[in-house]
Amino acid sequence: MRTTKRFTPTVLARFAREGRGTGTYTDYLPWHRVSRGDPSSIGRSHLINWHDRLREVLSDIEADVFRFATALGSQIVDIREQYKLSLDPAAHELRAYDVRISDELFKGTLAIAKEMGIKHPATNGGGATCDWIMTTDLLITLRNPDGSYRLLAIADKPKQKLKRRSASLLAVERAYWQARGVQWLLITPNDYEEAVALTMRRIAPWALGEPVTRADLKVAIEIGKASTGYSQTRVLEDIGALIGTDNDRHMRSLWQAVWYGLLPIDLRRGWRPHVPLKHISLAEFETQNPVLSRRSAWI
Numbered sequence: 001m002r003t004t005k006r007f008t009p010t011v012l013a014r015f016a017r018e019g020r021g022t023g024t025y026t027d028y029l030p031w032h033r034v035s036r037g038d039p040s041s042i043g044r045s046h047l048i049n050w051h052d053r054l055r056e057v058l059s060d061i062e063a064d065v066f067r068f069a070t071a072l073g074s075q076i077v078d079i080r081e082q083y084k085l086s087l088d089p090a091a092h093e094l095r096a097y098d099v100r101i102s103d104e105l106f107k108g109t110l111a112i113a114k115e116m117g118i119k120h121p122a123t124n125g126g127g128a129t130c131d132w133i134m135t136t137d138l139l140i141t142l143r144n145p146d147g148s149y150r151l152l153a154i155a156d157k158p159k160q161k162l163k164r165r166s167a168s169l170l171a172v173e174r175a176y177w178q179a180r181g182v183q184w185l186l187i188t189p190n191d192y193e194e195a196v197a198l199t200m201r202r203i204a205p206w207a208l209g210e211p212v213t214r215a216d217l218k219v220a221i222e223i224g225k226a227s228t229g230y231s232q233t234r235v236l237e238d239i240g241a242l243i244g245t246d247n248d249r250h251m252r253s254l255w256q257a258v259w260y261g262l263l264p265i266d267l268r269r270g271w272r273p274h275v276p277l278k279h280i281s282l283a284e285f286e287t288q289n290p291v292l293s294r295r296s297a298w299i
Contacts, residue, residue: 008125021084026053030082031135064197065156068291073260075142083139109134112175118168151182159189186298191290195268206251207259220253224263233273
């Protein structure tokens with residue numbers, strides 16, 4: 001059972017003391033966490049093991065979007081969930097990865113909300129009031145071909161129509177990232193097919209599991225491409241004939257090739273092993289994923 005019932009200035013002060021919303025890589029601590037000491041989230045929380053840290057996502061939708069994001073593959077440097085937005089002017093978030101980046105200060109949420117004529121959120125309790133700390137659901141650090149970094153910020157929301165207040169706060173979040181030259185996406189279940197998300201949930205244990213060798217990946221790609229119309233079972237048997245009898249290894253080889261677009265297939269296929277793998281173009285494959293295609297519900 002959770003021991004903290006609601007957010008108060010005391011709770012937010014505790015979050016700050018714990019260093020939440022700071023750090024990078026395995027040292028990062030989300031501002032909101034899946035723990036008994038945090039107030040309950042509206043959605044169903046998940047812990048996803050990725051790159052040696054449990055990622056703390058607060059809803060089924062957010063878990064789906066996180067999985068979509070990991071398909072960016074080798075471009076990804078880091079993913080920080082429940083990322084804290086600065087109330088006051090602050091340096092660019094990329095300085096956490098590269099100190100050569102300018103120490104120019106960018107507006108915080110207080111100034112942005114004021115400029116937009118939007119009341120900044122606050123919280124109260126115990127006779128005290130303080131400004132609410134806004135967050136972005138996922139902040140992804142990506143590596144450019146020249147070795148420099150860029151950010152991609154993602155908010156996720158249910159498919160229901162947003163209330164006016166929620167839309168206003170999303171506008172502040174979007175403006176926060178725009179001021180920093182960061183692309184921001186709003187993703188809802190309307191931006192992807194449930195069948196695709198369901199397939200990714202089912203194959204994630206192998207796709208996001210221990211990476212296979214390049215040799216195993218090459219075998220899976222070659223067999224997969226040569227097996228048009230073959231069932232998943234047949235493809236896995238053919239992979240096994242070349243790399244050994246370890247079924248987990250076969251599964252990781254196949255689904256890692258698919259996950260990262262090296263073997264693009266129609267992800268609406270369902271879970272049944274006898275269903276044929278349908279090959280599609282890389283462009284079609286990427287349109288199945290709102291993060292890869294940079295599809296946003298924000299208009």
